[in-house]
Amino acid sequence: MNLTDNLAAIQQRIKAACDRCDREPNSVTLLAVTKSQPPETVRAAAELGLNLFGENKIQEAKAKIPLGPGKVRWHFIGHLQSNKCREAVELFGMIQSVDRLALAQEINKRCETAAKKMPVLLEVNVAGEASKFGYPPERLLAEVKEINFLTRLEVQGLMTVPPWSAEPEKARPHFRRLRELKRECEQVLGAPLPHLSMGMSGDFEIAIEEGATIVRIGTALFGPRAKMKQRAEAD
Numbered sequence: 001m002n003l004t005d006n007l008a009a010i011q012q013r014i015k016a017a018c019d020r021c022d023r024e025p026n027s028v029t030l031l032a033v034t035k036s037q038p039p040e041t042v043r044a045a046a047e048l049g050l051n052l053f054g055e056n057k058i059q060e061a062k063a064k065i066p067l068g069p070g071k072v073r074w075h076f077i078g079h080l081q082s083n084k085c086r087e088a089v090e091l092f093g094m095i096q097s098v099d100r101l102a103l104a105q106e107i108n109k110r111c112e113t114a115a116k117k118m119p120v121l122l123e124v125n126v127a128g129e130a131s132k133f134g135y136p137p138e139r140l141l142a143e144v145k146e147i148n149f150l151t152r153l154e155v156q157g158l159m160t161v162p163p164w165s166a167e168p169e170k171a172r173p174h175f176r177r178l179r180e181l182k183r184e185c186e187q188v189l190g191a192p193l194p195h196l197s198m199g200m201s202g203d204f205e206i207a208i209e210e211g212a213t214i215v216r217i218g219t220a221l222f223g224p225r226a227k228m229k230q231r232a233e234a235d
Helices: 003-020 039-047 058-067 080-089 103-116 137-148 169-189 203-210 226-232
Strands: 029-035 052-056 073-076 094-098 118-123 151-157 196-199 212-218
Touching: 003 029, 003 039, 003 203, 039 058, 052 058, 058 073, 058 080, 073 080, 080 103, 094 103, 094 151, 103 118, 103 137, 103 151, 118 137, 137 151, 137 169, 151 169, 169 196, 169 203, 196 212, 203 212
Parallel strands: 029 052, 029 212, 052 073, 073 094, 094 118, 118 151, 151 196
Antiparallel strands: none
């Protein structure tokens, strides 16, 4: 893995995608997904100028974040159980995966105790996949106002994980639908939502073309995770 080369290639691809849809490259934030990556790799990425990192698991984050550079920001991007909200509020500067009203209420309660405000994104299961978490679109629109009333939360936008496909173009309708849902949520709230977190290593260029403001990239930046490498070597 050459982290410097990988980052340069990703930045160039972000710029090219922005050029295609007449956007400024600085309108897209690269979130480095550090699942299974050691603290040394986080530090190396930070030295290259990356300052936003994402973790999927609370337990891994608890072990890793204290060993990482203090100047970086961390977002939680995995499924969050209610009994882990206290730790999530302590560790992260944003929770991108709020997928139900009860979870939002629990985060709000933990933020009250910590005297903290928490920016959040609402995760949407745009494709209605049974295997994935996330708001069904109709329930999102029914509950977004109530979540927005929670005084310790700042609803800043939406997040999604589309169905996996070897063809990135197949993700476009799902990204487009999330953009439309953001607009519908803005109409319900009467206020703008600044963020769309969508697009990963295989499809982030399509996501940018459809309006992503945060792209979550792990494999294209750090290379295949250890378990994936072992599986490939065994085949």
